[in-house]
Amino acid sequence: MNIILSGVGGNGVVLTTRIIAEAAVMEGINVRVGEVHGLAMRGGTVVSHLRLGHDAKGVLIPQRMGDMMLSFEPLEAIRQLKLLKRGAKVIINNDPYIGVDAHLGLSRYPDICRVLEQIQETQDLVDVPATHLAVEAGGVVMTNVVMLGTLSASRELPIRREVLLEAIKSRVPPHTIDKNIVAFELGEKAFQEWESSRACQVKQ
């Protein structure tokens, strides 16, 4: 199974990938993680390739071979879109990071609705207000745990909920474990809401 995680520096892409990979190892699943993270500074593009299963050998996912994506930022999802199979699920935090470069016209940040529509054209899009939910749980830093909750609830991963939670607990500061569990649960709930809203649409 090929999973792409994308976002900008400061989103916690690298940490999140590690958490999933560690949970996979706990489950006895073979993993490969390929990461690109640049320098110490924040705000640059970050992407990691997570490959699970006995056939995972190389660290890079070939074009259009991705089974799903977890994106912490909408535009970054578009940037990695060509790695995905058609119809693959994309879980996205719909909170854009528009850098000062875009405000100055040095780069371009497209209309957010246009971004989401574009993803929807080929992918199964689950968009989650993860930043807001994290704030609700107690802090922006837990955005990635919200996303992990959504991912877990989507049942796409061959990893059990408890194991994923275990991996999260071993990676966050001990005194924040309770808050992180709340964040995780909010993420799960967001998925369930998305699922039921989709069910309504289907009925209509």
Next chain:
Amino acid sequence: MAKKNRILGGAGEKVLLTGNEAIARGCLEAGVVVATAYPGTPATTILEKLGDVATELGFHAEFSVNEAVAFEVSAGAAMSGVRSLMATKMLGVNLIADPLTVISVTGVRGGLVIITADDPQQFSSQNAEDTRFFGMLAKVPVLEPVDGQEAKDMTRYAFELSEELELPVFLRITPRICHSSFPIELGEIHPPKRNGKFLRDPKRFVMISTFSRPRQKILNEKIAKAGIIADTNPWNRTFNFQNGRAVDDNKAYNTFGIIASGMTFPYVEEVLEVTKVNARVLKLATTYPLPQNLVTEFLREMDQVLIVEENDGVTELLTRALAQRKRLNVRIMGKDEGLIPMSGELNPDLVGDALEKLFGVQFREELTEPYIKAEKELVSQRVPALCSGCPHRASYYSIKEALRRKGMGGSIMGDRGCYNQGAYAPLEGIDSCICMGASIAMASGISHSGTNEPVLSVIGDGTFFHSGIPSLLNAVHNRSNIVSLIFDNSITAMTGHQVNPGTGVNLMGVHTGNANLKKIVEACGVERVQVINAFDTKRLIDAVMEEIDQPGPSVIISRSPCALVVERNVRQRKLKMYRAEVDLDKCIGCKVCMKKIGCPAFGWGDDPKPHLEILPHCNGCGLCVEMCPFGAISVPEKREGALGISVKPREVRE
């Protein structure tokens, strides 16, 4: 944070490690006694990981002042009979070329392993050079792992090989090894044997020409022997791929062959599995010297061989030479024939493209219309920026403002560090970035060229210690008319906040005192030196304007700690982080602040009218307050004592 150190896991355990962690673990399994490095992405974390456990396990680990020094420290230890490591990014190998090409002649006693991280995709490097040429230059063997497990195991083996040959050994890796994670089966950790002793042997270690000349023969014999040992290296393996399945046999029934050099093997494997092209594959771990018999026997049965390798066509070159020497009639293809790209890293798709050209098979899934459209219409490169609150932003603003007020143009020779991000708009604060330490000397050259514009240079504290000092001495000695700015954030930030002599603490966590930058500058003979708080823009602008008018070299040390270090200290000490605030009645939405300093904590709001918004990651440095012509920005309290917050790198590291 859960602090169980993964690289200390028990023998037989399987743990998830990055390639760099795996290499660090390999060093522990080899019982390394001295480990050195100078930071450089992507190799930096190897020594950080070793530094974390050095005191506990009883070996010496250091971040040296530069790579040449690091290598010489390790070589000294190896000459004393103990196992010793030096890790660097490939650019650092340029610096060690001088000692390396002689230490290969003297040879070593304890194993000496050099980890070199090449960067074919240039994720974080000024060029894409191929270290294998340095192996050939110095006659030092080069080993290349394909994944984390091999990286760990080969590190341990590299020490053994080095001892067998009494020659340094390169282990060449790339970011795809360093920063990737793999489940790794751990071996036994061997306690370091710290029993070194340098045994006098002038004919071996005093490399005056009379003593060195006879040793060339010994070196040539050693590297020839390395080629023979490579023939039986267990990581060199041949496979037959039949119908998408690898058969680990030794029979030669395919006449199309692939030599997968270094870490490209998994890509080749994946492509053959999918396309079902039948091929015999040589997975090559010893890229220099080539395993002569193994490659000869491989080529003998082939009609055509594709060489898959990253960076330059070194395996291709060596294979062609071997085929010619053995008079083998085989077509060798690779970069020369345009099948494998000449530059950039490889991936399965690119290997697939080569097979498509050869056999018409398809590996790469095509990009259909919506994907092409999404990429074309929506994707735009983000422009990297200095962090919010970075002192370099304040320094650049002041330098550019001083030059603007002077109205005489001028050039600013840059160096290598976080301050490179100041090259982008809107700061556009440097006119060059060549290599570490180049700024001051290049500025000197321009000043002697007859220009009548001001010539400035910018260098960080880390880079000044690394290789700036000789250039400054030179500027004094030869009277260059330059203004050199040293951006002193008391840490080597760009590579992830490593200690340097100005930090006060070393990698082992020992307080060794801060090197006094100002005194060093004065001791070089610079008469005009001043130290200014980077955020004191008024003084800094005045100082730059004043120094431009002075003849001879002058130095301005612009000092303030790295914003990320400040943030972390503020967090750890539970201090309050102040953020800038915008007065909506005063902000007219002119974006002057953005155009002047482009801080990434600047956002934009439209409600009820266009105005500046301050994003949550603002850390209240206060620079923007001065930028607004209408006084719309304020900070409740300007970050007090930014200079007083001590830098504690052992806590700072992730």
